[in-house]
Amino acid sequence: MCHNGGTYDGIKCICLDQFYGPSCESMVDNVEVDNLCHNGGTYDGVKCICLDQFYGPSCESVVDRVEVGGxxxxxxxxxxxxxxxxxxxxxxxxxxxxYYEFIKNFKLEMQVFYKDLPGYKDVIVISLSQGSVYVKHEVIVEAEYNENESVIKQYEEILQKVNQVLENFRNNNCTSESNGSKLCIDVDNSELTAVFPKSEKDRCNEVVQSGFQEHFQPIVVNNSLICVSSCSPNSKSYLNCHDGTCQLQKVTGAHCLCPKTETYVYTSQGCQGKILKAGLYGGIGAGIAALVIFIFTLSFFMFRKHQKKHTLFKDDDKSWYEDYDDEWSVERGITNLSEAVYEDYQQRFRPALENVDTTTQVKIQRPEVLKK
Incomplete structure (x- = not known):
């Protein structure tokens, strides 16, 4: 329904920047050709021609897996x-x-020499040198990618087997004469050199496009090596974009491109939680209004509380003598107190008889009568 990389949002096609139309079938006229094709793609006047492992109208997308082989x-x-x-x-x-005849006969004899070596394929002569004749050659042994054993571990086992072939030949110094070219070998003066193969990760770095290697990891499926990014369902770190599209960038790696619509908005990076924009904006507006009302109400009650407290302190500042209507007079003395005030003070200054020791003897001197 939507062309040139456009996505359908349920109502219409959402086009990439340089395309337009109901089905994104048209391209704008003012797009610079140099900026139209990404990741090394070239524009042929009609469309972008992408390099291997890239695709899309502008070569903007990278494949999520690269198969190496088994x-x-x-x-x-x-x-x-x-x-x-x-x-x-x-x-x-x-x-x-x-030289030609020697190499031909040597290769035939080596087929017999290495016949018990699992995975043996061929020998390639590197050089001949003096010392009777030293033949430096490569022994080609095929290994298979395995889910349970790395290729490096397999190579270590191959080294042991090649060395065992040499040891087994120690007692039989010469090959058979079936080809008429018997070769006698001095095992003690022969040398073996290891050339470790590239690991699965190094192999992926070799086949994946430059700049994207760090975002691909090797996995082995059915004895076949595959380099996958987080956009691949086979990856252990698979990024599920649900309604969106997973895209790989050189710097940031895998991320989700959610459909751009005027109706919906996504609440997660995985293009999940699709909600109506109208409902979202309405909810935000209602939340802001509720917050304003809450702040206003809280401010009002705080103001009322402050006013009430201020009035209370003002009333308490009155002098104690202002609580009574009766006036004091030095001339009239204590007798000028009203009965209510007198009773009030009488209640305040009650003796604490519970603290009096009643066992203490009190001696009172008998009064003397003075005679005139």
């Missing part, structure tokens, strides 16, 4: 000393007939 050739370098032949200057000439 087999890998490993190499062990062996330098064998052939004792029943002498090195001549003719063997140094790689184009000579003698």
């Amino acid at each position: 087999k890998v050739n490993t190499t062990v370098i062996v330098n064998l000393r052939i004792t029943n032949m002498n090195y001549t200057s003719v063997l140094s000439q790689t184009g000579s007939h003698e």
Whole structure:
């Protein structure tokens, strides 16, 4: 329904920046060609021609998986000393007939020599040198990507097996004469050199486009190596974008592109929680209104409380003598107190008889009568 990378929101097509129309079928006229195609894509006048692993109208998207394969050739370098032949200057000439015949016979004999080596495929002669004849060659052994064992671990086992082949030949110094080219080998003076293969991660870094390697991780599925990004469902860190599209960026890695619509808005980065924009904006407006009312009400009650407290303090500031209507007069003395005031003070100054020790003897001197 929607062309050129457009997405349908349930009502209409949402087009990319450089396209327009009901189905995003038209392209704007003022787009600069240099900025139209991304990730190394080229514009042919009609559309963008993308590099491998990129796609989309502007080559803006990266594939979420790159398949490497199930087999890998490993190499062990062996330098064998052939004792029943002498090195001549003719063997140094790689184009000579003698050199050609020697290499052909050597490869045939090595098929027998390495026949018990699992995964053996071929030998490639690197060089010939003096010392009777030293033949430096690569032994090609095929390994298979495995979910339970890394290719590095498999190669360590291959090294042990190649070394075991040499040890087994120690008692049988010469190959068979079935090809008429028997070779006698000095095992003690032969050398073995390891050439470790690239790990699964290094292999992915080799095949994935430059700038995106860190966002791809290797996995093995059905004995086949696959490099996947977080946009792939096969990835352990799969980013599920639900209604949106997962896109990979060089710097930020995988992220979700949610459909841009005028009707809905998504509440999560995974393009979930689709809600109506009208309801969202209405809810926000209602929330703001409720907050304003709450603040106004709280301010009003705080103001009333402050006013009431101020009035209370003002009343308490009255002098104690202002509580009574009767006037005091020094001339009239204590007798000028009203009965109500007198009773009030009488109640305030009651003796605490419970603190009096009644066992204490009190001696009162008998009064004397004075005679005139």
